[in-house]
Amino acid sequence: MNDSYLKFVNSPFGARLARSLGLPKPEVLRRYRADRPEFDGLVAIGAGREPRLLDALANLVASIGVTSVAHESAGLWVPLAHRHGLMTGRFESAEAGAQGKLAALLFDASGIEDSSHLAPLHGFFHDTLRSLGKCARIVVLGRPPETCESPRQWTAQRALEGLTRSLGKEARRGITANLVYVAQGAEGSAEATLRFLLSPRSAYVSGQVVRIDAGAPGRPADAASASTVPAFDWSQPLAGRRAVVTGAARGIGASIASVLAAEGAHVIGIDIPSARDALDATLRQLNGTALAFDIAAPEAAAQIAAALDEQGVDIVVHNAGITKDKTIAKMTEATWQSVIDINLGAQERIDDALLAAGILRDGGRIVGVSSISGIAGNSGQTNYATSKAGVIGRVQSMAPRLRARGITINAVAPGFIETQMTAKIPWTIREAGRRMNSLSQGGQPVDVAQTIAWLAHPGSAGVTGQIVRVCGQSLIGA
Numbered sequence: 001m002n003d004s005y006l007k008f009v010n011s012p013f014g015a016r017l018a019r020s021l022g023l024p025k026p027e028v029l030r031r032y033r034a035d036r037p038e039f040d041g042l043v044a045i046g047a048g049r050e051p052r053l054l055d056a057l058a059n060l061v062a063s064i065g066v067t068s069v070a071h072e073s074a075g076l077w078v079p080l081a082h083r084h085g086l087m088t089g090r091f092e093s094a095e096a097g098a099q100g101k102l103a104a105l106l107f108d109a110s111g112i113e114d115s116s117h118l119a120p121l122h123g124f125f126h127d128t129l130r131s132l133g134k135c136a137r138i139v140v141l142g143r144p145p146e147t148c149e150s151p152r153q154w155t156a157q158r159a160l161e162g163l164t165r166s167l168g169k170e171a172r173r174g175i176t177a178n179l180v181y182v183a184q185g186a187e188g189s190a191e192a193t194l195r196f197l198l199s200p201r202s203a204y205v206s207g208q209v210v211r212i213d214a215g216a217p218g219r220p221a222d223a224a225s226a227s228t229v230p231a232f233d234w235s236q237p238l239a240g241r242r243a244v245v246t247g248a249a250r251g252i253g254a255s256i257a258s259v260l261a262a263e264g265a266h267v268i269g270i271d272i273p274s275a276r277d278a279l280d281a282t283l284r285q286l287n288g289t290a291l292a293f294d295i296a297a298p299e300a301a302a303q304i305a306a307a308l309d310e311q312g313v314d315i316v317v318h319n320a321g322i323t324k325d326k327t328i329a330k331m332t333e334a335t336w337q338s339v340i341d342i343n344l345g346a347q348e349r350i351d352d353a354l355l356a357a358g359i360l361r362d363g364g365r366i367v368g369v370s371s372i373s374g375i376a377g378n379s380g381q382t383n384y385a386t387s388k389a390g391v392i393g394r395v396q397s398m399a400p401r402l403r404a405r406g407i408t409i410n411a412v413a414p415g416f417i418e419t420q421m422t423a424k425i426p427w428t429i430r431e432a433g434r435r436m437n438s439l440s441q442g443g444q445p446v447d448v449a450q451t452i453a454w455l456a457h458p459g460s461a462g463v464t465g466q467i468v469r470v471c472g473q474s475l476i477g478a
């Protein structure tokens with residue numbers, strides 16, 4: 001679906017008119033394209049006291065091949081970068097005046113143990129924010145507060161959330177800001193997540209907090225050597241993996257199938273029999289496999305398990321979902337039940353069948369699709385919001401149970417995404433949904449798909465039990 005306002009204000013005439021009338025001007029987001037470098041430009045590094053993640057950042061900067069500059073708060077960066085053989089310089093005040101030079105800001109706040117030591121965050125972002133280019137990235141790194149030994153450390157680390165979310169709201173111009181809490185011992189497991197958050201792949205992910213647990217394999221190469229995949233290739237992270245995607249005939253599901261296939265997975269797409277033609281067409285293009293099942297049918301989980309049994313799967317994406325909106329006083333029981341059944345019950349039944357028979361292999365990935373309606377609730381959507389909040393409960397309850405098998409389970413919670421589902425919303429509500437976020441626009445199906453691909457990545461073994469909103473930092477439920 002088209003966002004004609006976004007197109008208009010980015011035309012020469014529309015931009016002039018928007019400027020003179022003081023209208024908001026959403027930025028055309030820079031999204032991942034295979035024919036453009038994923039990472040380029042200058043990255044500024046800042047740090048608080050005793051930063052513990054600079055080594056991990058040096059590995060990352062080396063791995064993605066960008067040039068870094070050290071802010072005065074990160075004095076240790078220059079010698080460290082030289083040890084890693086990196087090109088680096090100092091962030092000079094002259095550069096602070098030069099608009100649009102920086103592609104990303106990275107701040108290591110992991111060593112901050114007291115609220116009285118938060119001032120370097122002010123210094124770094126005060127000096128650097130105006131030098132960020134359009135669609136730049138901000139990533140703050142800390143320690144998970146709940147793992148901190150002292151209340152003061154917990155307090156200071158928790159404070160980072162307020163800073164990061166505010167930066168996302170202040171920065172505008174397509175810039176995103178996210179916070180990554182890296183547990184002690186998980187320093188080597190952060191690369192896939194940091195790559196995603198620095199990449200154009202995370203164009204519509206902002207104001208999020210991601211936790212990386214310890215105990216998971218380090219770089220994906222470590223994970224790969226333990227499985228059947230011989231060597232790790234960042235451009236084909238899902239090579240050799242089999243991924244099931246429900247609701248793959250159109251919309252977000254078709255995009256998930258296409259992104260997972262582009263990353264090397266063999267995709268098995270499921271959709272209702274009446275969508276068979278569209279499903280076949282989508283999967284044919286991807287050299288995937290199409291399976292026509294109504295996942296609401298009681299026998300569907302067993303039939304899907306039987307169809308996948310021989311070769312097993314590594315990734316399960318529960319994307320199929322429906323809305324049947326009515327206020328609860330006007331909603332029939334059948335309307336209530338069909339939404340719960342497809343959006344939530346089917347996920348439970350399919351997972352149970354695949355897990356019990358070992359069809360979802362150890363080290364696998366489950367990703368559910370929730371919604372910001374499941375976080376905030378929505379008038380006219382009691383059934384939908386109940387189902388989507390249930391998806392969150394499922395992720396939280398299953399994550400610890402699946403840990404021993406190395407299986408992660410997470411969910412994405414999309415905000416307003418431009419699809420046939422949202423095209424049905426009345427215009428005024430649709431416009432409000434589109435604009436009420438820090439990026440002032442709706443997301444695209446590919447934004448949800450790329451987020452799912454990151455959660456499905458072999459390097460995301462430390463990310464489990466989490467809900468990541470793909471909502472441009474929507475005000476709803478924030």
Ligand SMILES: NC(=O)c1ccc[n+]([C@@H]2O[C@H](COP(=O)([O-])OP(=O)(O)OC[C@H]3O[C@@H](n4cnc5c(N)ncnc54)[C@H](O)[C@@H]3O)[C@@H](O)[C@H]2O)c1
Nearest residue numbers: 247251252271272294295296319320321371414417419421
């Ligand atoms: N579009 C948004 O803004 C938005 C926002 C939040 C969450 N979501 C969620 O994202 C997911 C995809 O949404 P979309 O906008 O692409 O919707 P869509 O209606 O365009 O696509 C949904 C797909 O699921 C399939 N499906 C429905 N019932 C099925 C069943 N019983 N068995 C098998 N397949 C079935 C449909 O045939 C369709 O191909 C849904 O779970 C939705 O709730 C969407």
